[in-house]
Amino acid sequence: MKRWLVLAVIVGVMALLPLAAGNYALRLATIAAMYVVLGQSWNFIGGLAGYPSFATAAFFGLGAYTSAVLQTKGVPLLLAWSAAGAMALAFACLLGGAILHLRGHYFAIASLVVAEVLREIVTAAGDLTGGGMGLNLPVPKSTVTAQAQLFYFAMLALAALTAAAAIVVDGSKLGFGLRCIQQNEDAASILGVNAYAYKTAAFGLSAVFVGSAGAIYASWIHYIEPPDVFDILLSVKPLVMVLLGGIGTLLGPALGAVILLAFEELVWRNFLKLHAAVLGLVIVGLVLFMPNGILPLIRGWWARRETGQ
Numbered sequence: 001m002k003r004w005l006v007l008a009v010i011v012g013v014m015a016l017l018p019l020a021a022g023n024y025a026l027r028l029a030t031i032a033a034m035y036v037v038l039g040q041s042w043n044f045i046g047g048l049a050g051y052p053s054f055a056t057a058a059f060f061g062l063g064a065y066t067s068a069v070l071q072t073k074g075v076p077l078l079l080a081w082s083a084a085g086a087m088a089l090a091f092a093c094l095l096g097g098a099i100l101h102l103r104g105h106y107f108a109i110a111s112l113v114v115a116e117v118l119r120e121i122v123t124a125a126g127d128l129t130g131g132g133m134g135l136n137l138p139v140p141k142s143t144v145t146a147q148a149q150l151f152y153f154a155m156l157a158l159a160a161l162t163a164a165a166a167i168v169v170d171g172s173k174l175g176f177g178l179r180c181i182q183q184n185e186d187a188a189s190i191l192g193v194n195a196y197a198y199k200t201a202a203f204g205l206s207a208v209f210v211g212s213a214g215a216i217y218a219s220w221i222h223y224i225e226p227p228d229v230f231d232i233l234l235s236v237k238p239l240v241m242v243l244l245g246g247i248g249t250l251l252g253p254a255l256g257a258v259i260l261l262a263f264e265e266l267v268w269r270n271f272l273k274l275h276a277a278v279l280g281l282v283i284v285g286l287v288l289f290m291p292n293g294i295l296p297l298i299r300g301w302w303a304r305r306e307t308g309q
Contacts, residue, residue, distance in 0.1 A: 088211020
């Protein structure tokens with residue numbers, strides 16, 4: 001109940017943001033909510049199951065283009081977003097059958113190339129997707145402020161839904177099974193854990209919310225192209241967020257998402273050309289000096305404070 005209460009309070013406070021913030025603040029908050037979705041989704045397969053997936057960009061781009069194509073054919077906004085999530089989920093389940101038997105860096109490499117394959121397919125299917133020229137989406141007939149609020153609330157609701165799914169999974173048999181797989185997959189299988197089914201479920205959860213986020217993002221910016229929505233950084237950033245906040249934790253991905261966004265704003269404003277290099281240095285620093293993230297450090301400090309040590 002404490003977790004649900006914390007989630008409700010955070011979402012309630014964030015829902016009041018449009019009353020006091022301008023369009024720029026709403027833009028940052030929308031990106032933050034999207035980052036929470038990406039980070040929390042990656043945590044299902046990477047944090048709980050221990051499978052280092054780099055397929056996030058593939059799911060994001062697939063959801064963006066699914067929704068965009070449907071909207072250009074006249075499909076209503078909410079239905080197109082829902083179809084995008086369903087498409088990403090179905091694709092993840094099919095893809096999981098092909099690569100989830102791999103482990104470690106073999107799985108990471110296999111998942112990494114998926115986004116590039118989809119990118120080439122989308123680029124080649126110019127009659128349907130616009131190819132390399134990109135695709136324009138219908139613009140809602142409302143004011144700029146109303147549009148900013150619409151997409152902020154949509155992304156916030158999706159972030160809340162992703163966090164709610166994380167809470168449910170964390171306290172369920174699925175979450176326990178995924179942690180067993182992370183510790184020792186062979187031993188988990190011997191004890192009766194259906195490793196393939198559990199990994200497929202985690203992989204599907206890592207895709208469905210990301211696909212919906214890609215759909216909302218496409219509608220938000222009104223124009224997409226393959227290099228944008230299949231960007232490799234969309235696969236790297238969720239990993240950084242989870243490493244920043246705390247891998248395998250509930251609050252860690254959200255905390256890492258906020259920290260990464262603040263870091264990006266600082267770097268882009270002052271070191272635009274060095275952004276990718278600085279991001280790489282951050283990853284190396286996290287792996288070497290803070291492998292468990294910030295949240296475990298905070299918990300350890302609080303525990304020592306409570307015991308007076």
